[in-house]
Amino acid sequence: MKPVSRRHDDAEHRPVNEGGELNEIFAALSDPIRRGIVAQLTHGPCSVTQLGMPYDVSAPAISRHLNVLERSGLIKRWKRGRVNYCRLMPHPLTQAAGWIEEHKAFWERQFDALADYLDRESES
Numbered sequence: 001m002k003p004v005s006r007r008h009d010d011a012e013h014r015p016v017n018e019g020g021e022l023n024e025i026f027a028a029l030s031d032p033i034r035r036g037i038v039a040q041l042t043h044g045p046c047s048v049t050q051l052g053m054p055y056d057v058s059a060p061a062i063s064r065h066l067n068v069l070e071r072s073g074l075i076k077r078w079k080r081g082r083v084n085y086c087r088l089m090p091h092p093l094t095q096a097a098g099w100i101e102e103h104k105a106f107w108e109r110q111f112d113a114l115a116d117y118l119d120r121e122s123e124s
Contacts, residue, residue, distance in 0.1 A: 047085055048063070048084040075087065
């Protein structure tokens with residue numbers, strides 16, 4: 001496995017697994033309601049009320065889901081007047097995508113090597 005980079009210049013270059021961030025990101029994305037909320041936010045900022053509409057759960061349950069997403073860094077919340085809003089933060093998704101791509105490349109090489117081996121075996 002490729003060693004983790006140790007650059008600490010800024011948030012964009014932190015190691016993917018520093019401080020368990022990657023665990024929090026994947027844990028946050030493990031729930032279908034939270035994944036749905038993230039999907040809604042890909043269209044732009046949205047009120048908390050609108051985010052909760054598609055789901056048959058209570059407002060406090062939506063708030064707990066939003067807390068998990070916020071702790072993982074996937075969303076930011078703010079209040080304008082009496083309305084709470086959320087927006088998607090790209091950096092955690094970029095971190096998760098980078099980790100997935102790194103492991104995808106590894107497995108693709110492994111499967112290519114296996115295919116080459118099986119081709120050689122079938123020829124002999």
